[in-house]
Amino acid sequence: MENFAFLCFFLLCLVASVHCYVGQRFTSIAQVIREELSKERLSDTFPAVSGGFDTFSDSLPVYIGPQDGLKESDKIESLPGQPNGINFGQYSGYVTVDPNAGRALFYYFVESPENSSTKPLVLWLNGGPGCSSLGAGAMMELGPFRVDKGGNTLYRNEYAWNNEANVIFLESPAGVGFSYSNTTSDYNLSGDNRTASDSYTFLVNWLERFPEYKTRDFFITGESYAGHYVPQLAQLILHNNKYANQTVINLKGIAIGNAYIDSLTTVIGRVDYYWTHALTSDEIHKGIVLTCNFSLPLNISQSCEDYFNQLYDSVGNIYPYDIYAPSCNSSAASTSISAFDPCSEDYIFSYLNIPEVQKALHANVTSLPYPWETCSNQIHRWNDSPLTVLPIIRELMDSGILVWIYSGDTDGVIPVTSTRYSISKLGLSVKTAWYPWYTEGEVGGYVVEYQNLTFVTIRGSGHFVPSYQPARALTFFSSFLNGMLPPSN
Ligand SMILES: *[C@@H]1O[C@H](CO)[C@@H](O)[C@H](O)[C@H]1NC(C)=O
Ligand SMILES: *[C@@H]1O[C@H](CO)[C@@H](O)[C@H](O)[C@H]1NC(C)=O
Ligand SMILES: *[C@@H]1O[C@H](CO)[C@@H](O)[C@H](O)[C@H]1NC(C)=O
Ligand SMILES: *[C@@H]1O[C@H](CO)[C@@H](O)[C@H](O)[C@H]1NC(C)=O
Ligand SMILES: *[C@@H]1O[C@H](CO)[C@@H](O)[C@H](O)[C@H]1NC(C)=O
Ligand SMILES: *[C@@H]1O[C@H](CO)[C@@H](O)[C@H](O)[C@H]1NC(C)=O
Ligand SMILES: *[C@@H]1O[C@H](CO)[C@@H](O)[C@H](O)[C@H]1NC(C)=O
Ligand SMILES: *[C@@H]1O[C@H](CO)[C@@H](O)[C@H](O)[C@H]1NC(C)=O
Ligand SMILES: *[C@@H]1O[C@H](CO)[C@@H](O)[C@H](O)[C@H]1NC(C)=O
Numbered sequence: 001m002e003n004f005a006f007l008c009f010f011l012l013c014l015v016a017s018v019h020c021y022v023g024q025r026f027t028s029i030a031q032v033i034r035e036e037l038s039k040e041r042l043s044d045t046f047p048a049v050s051g052g053f054d055t056f057s058d059s060l061p062v063y064i065g066p067q068d069g070l071k072e073s074d075k076i077e078s079l080p081g082q083p084n085g086i087n088f089g090q091y092s093g094y095v096t097v098d099p100n101a102g103r104a105l106f107y108y109f110v111e112s113p114e115n116s117s118t119k120p121l122v123l124w125l126n127g128g129p130g131c132s133s134l135g136a137g138a139m140m141e142l143g144p145f146r147v148d149k150g151g152n153t154l155y156r157n158e159y160a161w162n163n164e165a166n167v168i169f170l171e172s173p174a175g176v177g178f179s180y181s182n183t184t185s186d187y188n189l190s191g192d193n194r195t196a197s198d199s200y201t202f203l204v205n206w207l208e209r210f211p212e213y214k215t216r217d218f219f220i221t222g223e224s225y226a227g228h229y230v231p232q233l234a235q236l237i238l239h240n241n242k243y244a245n246q247t248v249i250n251l252k253g254i255a256i257g258n259a260y261i262d263s264l265t266t267v268i269g270r271v272d273y274y275w276t277h278a279l280t281s282d283e284i285h286k287g288i289v290l291t292c293n294f295s296l297p298l299n300i301s302q303s304c305e306d307y308f309n310q311l312y313d314s315v316g317n318i319y320p321y322d323i324y325a326p327s328c329n330s331s332a333a334s335t336s337i338s339a340f341d342p343c344s345e346d347y348i349f350s351y352l353n354i355p356e357v358q359k360a361l362h363a364n365v366t367s368l369p370y371p372w373e374t375c376s377n378q379i380h381r382w383n384d385s386p387l388t389v390l391p392i393i394r395e396l397m398d399s400g401i402l403v404w405i406y407s408g409d410t411d412g413v414i415p416v417t418s419t420r421y422s423i424s425k426l427g428l429s430v431k432t433a434w435y436p437w438y439t440e441g442e443v444g445g446y447v448v449e450y451q452n453l454t455f456v457t458i459r460g461s462g463h464f465v466p467s468y469q470p471a472r473a474l475t476f477f478s479s480f481l482n483g484m485l486p487p488s489n
């Protein structure tokens with residue numbers, strides 16, 4: 001079984017040639033950093049001023065398959081173990097994105113209990129790359145249900161994001177969760193580009209299946225490595241919207257949380273975050289500052305690498321996604337929505353592998369020869385991953401859509417310091433100065449509005465923001481959808 005710590009390794013295993021230290025402890029990340037920042041990668045991807053995606057429109061026209069009757073057959077009657085009185089529509093199933101290869105992506109869609117016909121449409125993407133938006137996003141973070149200890153029953157998440165919007169959770173790319181390809185060599189073609197183009201094809205077909213959503217206000221949200229997926233998909237949509245004969249997707253904005261958007265500032269920000277949060281010594285921090293040269297072209301010295309090894313050792317075996325949180329202990333007492341259960345991932349794994357659950361979800365209809373997993377064991381190559389997506393973010397800012405970047409401030413994987421360094425590279429002017437925002441009578445976090453970009457922190461939250469601070473996350477989400485800064489009192 002996977003552990004979410006896996007995400008962390010995968011995050012740094014961005015290219016095929018990089019050996020992934022799956023299953024090892026947090027401390028071995030250092031060994032990967034040198035590879036991540038290696039010269040070969042830098043030379044062809046950084047600085048990628050163009051963003052590298054100008055050729056996306058070449059993939060037009062996209063495949064559009066027949067969708068008649070599929071909405072009805074995707075309707076979920078009821079999920080095993082769900083509580084009574086469910087007052088919103090649930091759908092799930094497959095959308096074919098390539099009929100020749102036999103490649104299909106799995107989605108789970110929840111409508112809003114009230115006014116779903118006027119509420120916006122939101123796509124949620126988890127990162128990894130290779131992790132499931134159903135297992136993480138829907139079942140652990142912002143979906144309407146959480147899985148009970150034991151893994152057989154569900155309970156309501158009163159802070160679910162479908163209170164405010166109709167939400168699609170997409171397992172992407174093929175090879176993740178229930179999404180698959182009959183041509184398994186497809187998994188070797190995985191990468192940012194393939195992920196974006198398949199997700200776009202998914203959306204166009206999904207909108208044919210659910211035509212009432214075609215003109216609805218549409219937002220894309222996601223976290224972690226989706227700091228790549230979300231801007232890249234948004235860019236592809238905006239480019240393809242220019243073709244008159246192509247489905248126009250009514251994209252209004254993106255929000256990305258604890259997002260991997262710029263490699264160099266992510267690494268430097270992590271080092272500074274560890275030091276300022278008392279997770280490492282003065283000597284190690286100083287050693288890195290003095291021996292590591294992060295200027296381009298990059299040349300990481302042996303002593304720099306040694307200090308990185310010491311850095312990760314000095315942190316110890318804490319849960320990196322939420323530095324102050326307890327680790328999973330299966331004999332400890334169960335908890336509630338507001339006190340996140342660190343063993344949740346185990347319950348979700350059990351639940352989603354129950355045959356009746358898969359049947360109710362219309363999932364795994366081809367009897368895949370491996371279990372459902374939080375993060376994929378099928379994808380072993382990741383072919384393209386630009387070191388920065390800041391040029392794409394800049395393009396999106398210029399396009400007039402909302403661009404919000406948020407950050408749980410106790411995450412040690414993509415810390416708030418990294419995000420601040422990444423944003424500062426854009427050199428933006430401040431429109432609304434930093435202020436504390438409030439929810440439920442307390443400071444929910446802080447916000448600063450730049451020209452065309454809004455930065456929001458969520459106080460006391462780790463990497464998986466809606467898991468750790470559900471009420472604050474929902475206030476943030478609602479503000480974002482309304483295009484209004486979070487409340488100042
Ligand atoms: C991205 O993928 C599309 C379709 O798969 C392909 O046509 C295009 O050349 C790729 N672009 C890049 C930059 O790799
Ligand atoms: C994959 O193959 C199975 C078995 O032949 C078939 O039922 C299924 O429709 C195929 N999937 C796609 C997306 O074509
Ligand atoms: C639903 O829409 C109606 C009419 O616009 C409005 O009066 C009502 O407050 C809305 N309910 C919710 C929960 O948004
Ligand atoms: C994927 O690539 C690896 C390494 O090149 C190769 O060993 C493997 O056979 C490929 N898998 C498929 C299904 O083509
Ligand atoms: C759509 O428009 C593009 C560019 O104008 C053209 O290349 C393409 O063939 C058109 N596709 C269809 C299906 O008409
Ligand atoms: C840091 O690296 C850059 C680029 O390789 C180089 O020009 C510069 O001299 C280096 N600085 C030091 C202090 O070594
Ligand atoms: C990297 O730095 C080392 C030590 O400063 C130097 O010996 C080596 O030539 C540099 N490598 C490159 C490729 O610049
Ligand atoms: C797990 O929790 C139990 C009960 O609270 C405790 O006795 C045990 O020491 C804990 N185990 C670990 C590894 O923390
Ligand atoms: C799919 O179903 C088969 C049994 O038909 C099961 O062995 C396998 O674990 C399932 N795979 C996934 C990804 O759910």
Ligand SMILES: *[C@@H]1O[C@H](CO)[C@@H](O)[C@H](O)[C@H]1NC(C)=O
Pocket residue numbers: 397398399400428451452
């Ligand atoms: C903000 O967006 C407008 C268009 O919506 C654009 O003209 C302007 O250059 C953008 N400014 C920045 C700093 O991105």
